[in-house]
Amino acid sequence: MSATQLQRARALTLPSREAMLSRDPSVQQFWHTNKALFSDAWKEWQASQQGDALTLDSSLLDKRLRDAVAQAWQDPSKEIAVKDLLQEVAPGVFELQFFNPERLADLRQYLESVWDAQIPLRPPYGIVLNRRGAMLDSRSEGYLAAPNFQTFYREMLDTYMRPIARMLFPEVMGYDTQTFGFSIHYQPNTDSSIRPHTDASAVTLNINLNLPSEAFTGSEVDFFDVATGQKHSLTFRPGTAMIHRGNVVHAAQPIMSGERTNFVLWLYGDRGQIPPQGAKRPTIDAHERWTTPTAALDSVAPF
Ligand SMILES: O=C(O)CCC(=O)C(=O)O
Numbered sequence: 001m002s003a004t005q006l007q008r009a010r011a012l013t014l015p016s017r018e019a020m021l022s023r024d025p026s027v028q029q030f031w032h033t034n035k036a037l038f039s040d041a042w043k044e045w046q047a048s049q050q051g052d053a054l055t056l057d058s059s060l061l062d063k064r065l066r067d068a069v070a071q072a073w074q075d076p077s078k079e080i081a082v083k084d085l086l087q088e089v090a091p092g093v094f095e096l097q098f099f100n101p102e103r104l105a106d107l108r109q110y111l112e113s114v115w116d117a118q119i120p121l122r123p124p125y126g127i128v129l130n131r132r133g134a135m136l137d138s139r140s141e142g143y144l145a146a147p148n149f150q151t152f153y154r155e156m157l158d159t160y161m162r163p164i165a166r167m168l169f170p171e172v173m174g175y176d177t178q179t180f181g182f183s184i185h186y187q188p189n190t191d192s193s194i195r196p197h198t199d200a201s202a203v204t205l206n207i208n209l210n211l212p213s214e215a216f217t218g219s220e221v222d223f224f225d226v227a228t229g230q231k232h233s234l235t236f237r238p239g240t241a242m243i244h245r246g247n248v249v250h251a252a253q254p255i256m257s258g259e260r261t262n263f264v265l266w267l268y269g270d271r272g273q274i275p276p277q278g279a280k281r282p283t284i285d286a287h288e289r290w291t292t293p294t295a296a297l298d299s300v301a302p303f
Pocket residue numbers: 126184194199206221250251252262264
């Protein structure tokens with residue numbers, strides 16, 4: 001009997017961490033050569049999961065957010081109800097309850113099953129290589145191509161993130177056609193921190209996936225305010241998200257105990273464009289904000 005695509009994908013050996021870090025050409029070739037195989041394997045894996053599979057949909061999200069967003073899509077003049085759920089926790093950094101903490105166990109279990117699938121997944125290595133993270137966007141090599149996850153990923157970006165980003169940062173309008181995303185996982189002694197940097201995004205939504213029972217210490221995210229020279233250290237609570245322009249300098253302090261898991265989602269324009277420095281904040285009608293761009297998704301990946 002011939003092997004299935006899932007079996008074939010599982011039989012492959014992931015490029016070494018050293019090869020990935022040195023960006024050895026063989027690594028890109030590995031992902032490129034096996035792209036269709038991995039895509040088929042994820043479909044096959046998903047089919048094999050039916051029955052005990054979690055329905056990945058907006059029922060995982062905070063109910064108040066879900067209701068306010070649904071109302072704003074119906075009637076954009078009511079978007080203020082969404083804005084009321086956002087708190088500015090540092091200059092230009094807004095916090096919101098994104099996931100329902102009580103549903104995070106389901107989502108995390110899904111992500112565990114993704115690891116158990118043993119299909120090669122490419123970890124993110126933007127600034128540092130995060131060993132227990134995965135690329136989420138279809139533009140990325142070795143991304144999490146399970147179709148139901150992809151539908152959910154698009155919903156997070158299209159239904160939730162983009163209109164919220166446009167409300168807070170109107171200058172991103174038009175620089176928000178393209179998407180990018182990855183997951184990260186910190187734990188002491190392996191991947192524990194990230195140095196100060198800006199993101200190559202117009203806007204970043206960083207969502208925490210820690211269960212209420214998963215306490216951690218350290219791992220504050222520092223946001224640097226260039227205007228005042230002040231540093232604001234913020235701590236994620238389960239299911240909360242922080243949304244900020246990509247050009248805000250930020251860093252993650254070392255995690256001292258426990259673990260932290262987040263989804264990091266980006267929006268930017270075609271060919272990686274971001275709003276020019278000091279871009280004026282245009283006045284945008286609410287009806288323009290609550291729309292989904294029709295531009296084709298390009299295939300440029302920031303890393
Ligand atoms: O630690 C965090 O949550 C922030 C991660 C981050 O800034 C990044 O991956 O670009």
